[in-house]
Amino acid sequence: xxxxxxxxxxxxxxxxxxxxxxxxxxxxxxxxxxxxxxxxxxxxxxxxxxxxxxxxxxxxxxxxxxxxxxxxxxxxxxxxxxxxxxxxxxxxxxxxxxxxxxxxxxxxxxxxxxxxxxxxxxxxxxxxxxxxxxxxxxxxxxxxxxxxxx
Amino acid sequence: xxxxxxxxxxxxxxxxxxxxxxxxxxxxxxxxxxxxxxxxxxxxxxxxxxxxxxxxxxxxxxxxxxxxxxxxxxxxxxxxxxxxxxxxxxxxxxxxxxxxxxxxxxxxxxxxxxxxxxxxxxxxxxxxxxxxxxxxxxxxxxxxxxxxxx
DNA sequence: TCCTAATTAGGAATAATTACTATTTAGTAA
DNA sequence: TTACTAAATAGTAATTATTCCTAATTAGGA
Ligand SMILES: [Mn+2]
Ligand SMILES: [Mn+2]
Ligand SMILES: [Zn+2]
Ligand SMILES: [Zn+2]
Numbered sequence: 001x002x003x004x005x006x007x008x009x010x011x012x013x014x015x016x017x018x019x020x021x022x023x024x025x026x027x028x029x030x031x032x033x034x035x036x037x038x039x040x041x042x043x044x045x046x047x048x049x050x051x052x053x054x055x056x057x058x059x060x061x062x063x064x065x066x067x068x069x070x071x072x073x074x075x076x077x078x079x080x081x082x083x084x085x086x087x088x089x090x091x092x093x094x095x096x097x098x099x100x101x102x103x104x105x106x107x108x109x110x111x112x113x114x115x116x117x118x119x120x121x122x123x124x125x126x127x128x129x130x131x132x133x134x135x136x137x138x139x140x141x142x143x144x145x146x147x148x149x150x
Numbered sequence: 151x152x153x154x155x156x157x158x159x160x161x162x163x164x165x166x167x168x169x170x171x172x173x174x175x176x177x178x179x180x181x182x183x184x185x186x187x188x189x190x191x192x193x194x195x196x197x198x199x200x201x202x203x204x205x206x207x208x209x210x211x212x213x214x215x216x217x218x219x220x221x222x223x224x225x226x227x228x229x230x231x232x233x234x235x236x237x238x239x240x241x242x243x244x245x246x247x248x249x250x251x252x253x254x255x256x257x258x259x260x261x262x263x264x265x266x267x268x269x270x271x272x273x274x275x276x277x278x279x280x281x282x283x284x285x286x287x288x289x290x291x292x293x294x295x296x297x298x299x300x
Numbered sequence: 301t302c303c304t305a306a307t308t309a310g311g312a313a314t315a316a317t318t319a320c321t322a323t324t325t326a327g328t329a330a
Numbered sequence: 331t332t333a334c335t336a337a338a339t340a341g342t343a344a345t346t347a348t349t350c351c352t353a354a355t356t357a358g359g360a
Contacts, residue, residue: 020357022307041347056309061348063307077227081317082347095277111268118261125298127245129288138279148275170326172338191316206340211317213338231348232316 005033017070024055028063029072029087038076038084038094038103076103093134095147100140104147155183167220174205178213179222179237188226188234188244188253226253243284245297250290254297 005013010030014021031048032039039047045060064085067073074086076094084103091112095104115132140147155163160180164171181198182189189197195210214235217223224236229246234253241262245254265282290297 020306022357024308054309056311057347058310058349058351059308075229077229079225079227095274097277098280106274108272111272114264114268118264122258122261124245124256124286124288126291126295127247127288127297128291129286130248131287133285133287135283135285136274136279137281137283138274138277141276141278145276147277170337172326174339204340206342207316208318208320208341209339 005030013072017067017072019066019070024052024059025063025067027052027055028060029067032073032085033087035087036105038086040078040082040084042082044085078103091131091133093136095136095138097140097147098137100143102140102147106134106136106149108149155180163222167222169216169220174202174209175213175217177202177205178210179217182223182235183237185237186255188236190228190232190234192232194235228253241281241283243286245286245288247290247297248287250293252290252297256284256286256299258299 007026007030010026010033011021014025014029019025027048028044031044035044035047041057041060041064044064045055045057048055048060064073064075068075068085071089072087074089076084076086078084078101079096079098080101088105090107093106093108093111095102095106097104111134115134119129119132157176157180160176160183161171164175164179169175177198178194181194185194185197191207191210191214194214195205195207198205198210214223214225218225218235221239222237224239226234226236226244228234228251229248230251238255240257243256243258243261245252245256247254261284265284269279269282
């Protein structure tokens with residue numbers, strides 16, 4: 001999902017999260033918001049580099065860490081070597097496409113409620129559950145068509 | 151869960167999976183079976199190295215890949231930089247402990263059935279679901295005590 | 301405007317993994 | 331048993347993703 005949001009709104013979100021709204025942070029956060037495919041750090045770098053050739057990879061990684069720390073973005077595990085990032089921090093699940101390496105969002109309020117209800121009773125001793133995420137692994141059948149939730 | 155299995159049974163499992171049962175593969179697979187904490191490649195290396203000083207990291211990684219490919223073991227994503235491995239390939243979920251970096255098994259047949267039933271109706275267009283895994287993230291409260299499912 | 305801590309650029313260093321290549325081995329067939 | 335061959339391995343170099351380092355710059359408050 002592409003999130004349509006103005007430059008100044010991004011600035012405000014960064015400040016509200018307790019960070020200085022530097023040019024680098026705004027650029028990186030704005031770029032990730034436009035990218036709906038859970039990009040790697042490298043992909044984000046390639047996206048912002050043409051217009052911002054002076055932003056270094058050191059800054060990119062540190063900025064991504066900062067944004068994760070204040071919960072403006074999320075770090076997503078992947079099956080390849082590198083992590084991927086997500087501008088959507090609302091509770092949602094991911095579809096991992098094993099043949100295309102796509103990571104797609106799967107939002108399903110009904111399922112969230114089922115799981116919430118289930119784990120309300122099913123206590124795990126000595127563990128405070130912070131969140132529960134579903135990882136749906138599968139194969140995209142027709143590579144010419146997109147995957148879509150009915 | 152520690153899987154109690156004899157050396158020759160391991161050998162047979164490797165052959166049944168279509169691989170040559172070499173000393174290296176038997177040692178690596180046997181080691182992982184004894185380790186219930188989803189170890190990293192490095193941890194496995196440290197475990198086998200004293201008794202098998204000639205097994206190289208190249209062989210270890212290639213062997214782990216082979217065992218994953220034939221579905222004798224599973225590669226498990228982690229929040230730190232390295233992957234972790236699991237001798238249990240039966241469908242089960244993982245508890246990720248954010249403060250201790252433990253990865254624990256969470257087996258729950260009742261939950262499996264709920265999810266299976268749910269996704270039987272909820273079709274996702276153009277996707278063949280291969281499996282659905284739950285990632286339970288949480289914090290271990292008392293570091294002196296273990297986490298246990300009630 | 302001045303000050304200072306925070307941030308950044310640029311690049312070196314590290315960690316995990318993969319790639320490479322010469323040597324060894326397992327399994328098969330003569 | 332021996333010979334053969336493809337597969338596997340050891341040892342190590344290379345690569346990839348990420349982190350670390352340090353001097354310079356900057357943001358934002360006094
Ligand atoms: Mn998303
Ligand atoms: Mn296990
Ligand atoms: Zn997402
Ligand atoms: Zn497991």
